[in-house]
Amino acid sequence: YMLSMFLGVEPKDEVEEISKKHSLNVFWVTPDTVIGPDEFLDVVENAELVVTDSYHVTIFSIIYCRPFINFVRSGNGSTMNSRFETLYRILNINNRTWAYLKCHPIEVINMKFDKIYMAIELERERCKEILKRSLDSCKPR
Numbered sequence: 001y002m003l004s005m006f007l008g009v010e011p012k013d014e015v016e017e018i019s020k021k022h023s024l025n026v027f028w029v030t031p032d033t034v035i036g037p038d039e040f041l042d043v044v045e046n047a048e049l050v051v052t053d054s055y056h057v058t059i060f061s062i063i064y065c066r067p068f069i070n071f072v073r074s075g076n077g078s079t080m081n082s083r084f085e086t087l088y089r090i091l092n093i094n095n096r097t098w099a100y101l102k103c104h105p106i107e108v109i110n111m112k113f114d115k116i117y118m119a120i121e122l123e124r125e126r127c128k129e130i131l132k133r134s135l136d137s138c139k140p141r
Helices: 012-021 037-045 055-063 081-090 114-137
Strands: 002-005 026-029 049-052 068-070
Touching: 002 012, 012 026, 012 049, 026 037, 037 055, 049 055, 055 068, 055 081
Parallel strands: 002 026, 002 049, 049 068
Antiparallel strands: none
């Protein structure tokens, strides 16, 4: 199945287009869906593809190595575009926005996570070094 979870207005036509193209049923999670944290994580972990306008759903998709497509959030005035752009840059992710992917046909299901996890490890080490320097500077002399 394909997980569809949007915090803004859900682009139903585009979601259905993507589901048909990849022959996937859609598991719709809306603001009215009653779902616990463990159920939510299970749904993300087991999806073949995740479509969302949520930064945090995208992060969980990366953690569980689930291919994703990001949409620009609409309907409530706030977008997450800069968050996605920063995430893509830091983790060396090719553009995963629907606006880009619909014009640049690539195989969205076979997303490669090995380079992403290498970038995560480099970022983890960079952060550890920053913390270490900061903690070292707090030591009494």
